[in-house]
Amino acid sequence: ETGVTQSPTHLIKTRGQQVTLRCSSQSGHNTVSWYQQALGQGPQFIFQYYREEENGRGNFPPRFSGLQFPNYSSELNVNALELDDSALYLCASSPPLTYNEQFFGPGTRLTVL
Amino acid sequence: DQQVKQNSPSLSVQEGRISILNCDYTNSMFDYFLWYKKYPAEGPTFLISISSIKDKNEDGRFTVFLNKSAKHLSLHIVPSQPGDSAVYFCAASAMNRDDKIIFGKGTRLHILP
Numbered sequence: 001e002t003g004v005t006q007s008p009t010h011l012i013k014t015r016g017q018q019v020t021l022r023c024s025s026q027s028g029h030n031t032v033s034w035y036q037q038a039l040g041q042g043p044q045f046i047f048q049y050y051r052e053e054e055n056g057r058g059n060f061p062p063r064f065s066g067l068q069f070p071n072y073s074s075e076l077n078v079n080a081l082e083l084d085d086s087a088l089y090l091c092a093s094s095p096p097l098t099y100n101e102q103f104f105g106p107g108t109r110l111t112v113l
Numbered sequence: 114d115q116q117v118k119q120n121s122p123s124l125s126v127q128e129g130r131i132s133i134l135n136c137d138y139t140n141s142m143f144d145y146f147l148w149y150k151k152y153p154a155e156g157p158t159f160l161i162s163i164s165s166i167k168d169k170n171e172d173g174r175f176t177v178f179l180n181k182s183a184k185h186l187s188l189h190i191v192p193s194q195p196g197d198s199a200v201y202f203c204a205a206s207a208m209n210r211d212d213k214i215i216f217g218k219g220t221r222l223h224i225l226p
Binding site: 004033035040041042043044045048056058090092101102103104105106107 | 117119147149154155156157158159162202204213214215216217218219
């Protein structure tokens with residue numbers, strides 16, 4: 001059974017650019033959540049996707065957007081990057097009807113210069 | 114406003130002794146609590162959880178205690194082993210409201226030989 005995978009592992013962008021991060025959920029999992037973990041902080045909930053629709057959103061501006069595909073994989077898009085967007089971005093998937101036991105990927109480290 | 118607080122950034126414990134990690138929360142709507150463990154360069158992994166209808170949940174060396182009146186929970190690891198050295202995140206959600214999981218900032222546990 002393949003776990004949650006994320007790509008790329010690391011990414012460097014400059015302020016104002018746009019970035020797309022990708023996540024493949026664990027087999028059989030239909031819900032994907034995205035988190036931002038800044039240095040020294042815990043993961044902060046960005047949004048969750050269930051059956052290709054956004055199903056809950058944290059306190060993040062609209063320039064953070066996402067998609068979920070029919071195979072349950074997901075993308076996180078961030079437009080107009082700011083220096084404070086530098087963080088580890090974590091994707092987590094969960095199986096049907098098990099909302100709180102989420103399985104995390106290794107994350108994508110984004111650096112904005 | 115931090116709804117889940119882990120006030121100890123780090124903790125050092127002798128191998129074989131008990132490790133006690135503490136967590137406080139402010140939102141009385143939280144009814145499900147989780148602990149995650151994170152190694153460097155890996156995503157958090159689910160460790161143990163507890164529903165608000167219980168005050169204790171045990172899984173091998175790991176026990177979580179919940180004191181609802183004090184809005185406090187703790188994770189006990191007995192006996193502590195070298196592989197337990199990691200960052201531990203306390204997290205909470207309000208299952209009857211939404212599935213959003215709120216994480217604390219984490220406590221880094223060092224197991225000393």
